[in-house]
Amino acid sequence: MGQTAIVIGATGVVGREVVAELITCEAIARVITLTRRPVPCDSDKVENHVVDFARLEDWADCFQADLLFSCLGTTLKQAGSLEAQRRVDIDHQLSAARLAAAQGVTHYLLVSSSGAN
Incomplete structure (x- = not known):
């Protein structure tokens, strides 16, 4: 039986590519995408x-998996403020990591983006 992978940030450029790769990977049986808006997908492997x-x-139940790919991120311009960007780039990442570890x-x-520190 194959592994289950979670992808957060699956609507972004990198996240979409990660999902596409996971769909073709024989070792992956299921891909769980957690998104802010619905993401249509033609693969039976993907559960959005x-x-x-x-x-x-x-x-929390969605974090029962083997792998977590975190492609979630935003820019200051998109977020509108440094505080809002921090919520996406740090706080949501940390929440996802903790939930995944607990499961x-x-x-x-x-x-991460190049040059991030």
């Missing part, structure tokens, strides 16, 4: 959940 990232704990996820892969 529309979530409020500020209340990510409400979707036994063993691999967490974080995609």
Whole structure:
């Protein structure tokens, strides 16, 4: 039986590519995408959940998986303020990591922007 992968940030450029790669990977049986808006997908492997990232704990059951790919991020311009950008780039990432760890996820892969510190 294949592994289950979670992708947060699946609507962005990198996230879409990660999902596309996971769909073609024979070792992956299921891909759970957690997004702010619905994401249509032609693959039976993909299960999309529309979530409020500020209340990510409400979707704790969705974190029962083997792998977590975090492609979630924003720009200052998109976020509108440094505080809002921090919520997306740090707080939501940390919440997802904690939920995944509590559910036994063993691999967490974080995609960050170049030059981030």
